[in-house]
Amino acid sequence: QKEVEQDPGPLSVPEGAIVSLNCTYSNSAFQYFMWYRQYSRKGPELLMYTYSSGNKEDGRFTAQVDKSSKYISLFIRDSQPSDSATYLCAMSAGTGKLIFGQGTTLQVKP
Amino acid sequence: DGGITQSPKYLFRKEGQNVTLSCEQNLNHDAMYWYRQDPGQGLRLIYYSQIVNDFQKGDIAEGYSVSREKKESFPLTVTSAQKNPTAFYLCASSIGDRDPTEQFFGPGTRLTVL
Numbered sequence: 001q002k003e004v005e006q007d008p009g010p011l012s013v014p015e016g017a018i019v020s021l022n023c024t025y026s027n028s029a030f031q032y033f034m035w036y037r038q039y040s041r042k043g044p045e046l047l048m049y050t051y052s053s054g055n056k057e058d059g060r061f062t063a064q065v066d067k068s069s070k071y072i073s074l075f076i077r078d079s080q081p082s083d084s085a086t087y088l089c090a091m092s093a094g095t096g097k098l099i100f101g102q103g104t105t106l107q108v109k110p
Numbered sequence: 111d112g113g114i115t116q117s118p119k120y121l122f123r124k125e126g127q128n129v130t131l132s133c134e135q136n137l138n139h140d141a142m143y144w145y146r147q148d149p150g151q152g153l154r155l156i157y158y159s160q161i162v163n164d165f166q167k168g169d170i171a172e173g174y175s176v177s178r179e180k181k182e183s184f185p186l187t188v189t190s191a192q193k194n195p196t197a198f199y200l201c202a203s204s205i206g207d208r209d210p211t212e213q214f215f216g217p218g219t220r221l222t223v224l
Contacts, residue, residue, distance in 0.1 A: 008150050034212070043114075043200055043215035044153075088152060096141055096160060096204065097168075098213060102152040 003027050006089055006101030015110050019076040023089035023101045026070065030091040030099075033065050035074045038086045038103070047087075048074060079108045113137065114216035116201050121221045123188070123195065131186045131219045133201035140206035142184035143213060146170060147198040156199075159184055160206060188221065196223045 006023045013019055021035075032051055036044035048063040050056045050072075056063045062075040072091075076083055089101040114135045123129045135142065141160045145153040155168030159178040173192025178184055184203075188195045198220050202213040 004152075006152070036215075041198075041218070041220070043202075043217050045215065046212055049212060096206070097155065097158065100145075100153040102150055 001026060003099050004089065004091060004101045007104055008102050010105040010107060012107045012109060013079055015079060015081060015108055017079050017108070019079050019083070019106060019108075021074040021076075021087050021089075021104050021106070023072050023091075024070055025072075025091055025099075027091075027093065027099075028067075028070070029093040031094055032092040033063070033072050034090045034092075034098070035061075035063060036088040036090060036100075038088060040085075044088055079106075081108050081110050084108050114201060114203055114214060116199075116216040116219050118219060119217065121219055123221060123223050125223060126190045128187055128189050129221065131188070131199055131201075131221070133184045133186065133216060134182055135184075135201075135203045135214075135216075136182060137203055137214065138181070139203035139214075140181070141204045142178070143202040143204075144168075144174070144176065144184070144186045145200045145202065147200060147218075153200065156186065195221055197221060 004025045035048040037047045038044040053065045053067045060077045064073045086103045086105045088103045090098040117132045143158040144156040157176040159165035175187045200218045201216045204213045
């Protein structure tokens with residue numbers, strides 16, 4: 001079993017839809033949770049970062065962490081074609097090493 | 111502009127050859143990382159270095175080697191011992207072994223074995 005599991009998709013939604021991306025994990029030592037966005041043939045860029053449990057909102061993006069269930073989510077409201085990318089969850093126990101999920105490919109159709 | 115550069119963008123290698131991928135950063139970060147990305151598998155850690163002249167193996171180090179002689183540079187050599195080297199290689203850096211562990215990524219090098 002992988003430490004971090006992420007549904008690879010692909011996920012296709014119409015423009016304006018609410019998108020939900022999810023990851024589950026098995027290591028209870030993880031404290032730092034991140035979402036990276038990666039456009040095709042580019043390096044990933046940090047989108048959201050949360051520490052421990054709770055919610056964090058940034059514009060159209062909301063990150064949720066439920067440590068009791070070992071489950072994190074990224075919600076995208078009013079999705080746009082420019083949101084089409086691969087979304088990678090990543091986690092750390094504070095050691096400097098990140099453990100990544102497989103990535104979910106999202107396509108937002110105009 | 112501060113950032114991470116990787117070169118070349120595309121690299122072709124014949125079987126049995128060693129090749130070296132370049133990674134340079136001017137962010138004054140202590141820690142640097144090399145990842146391999148294959149379709150549907152996310153990022154897998156090859157090697158990382160938290161300080162000059164020191165580095166550690168990641169999850170898939172076999173067939174790869176690195177050096178960290180300068181803070182700014184962390185080259186990766188893909189040796190002929192790597193059985194399936196065709197992949198997208200990403201270099202990253204972070205402030206160091208502290209929280210938060212945000213890593214900044216370079217644009218990547220796509221290696222193809224002919």
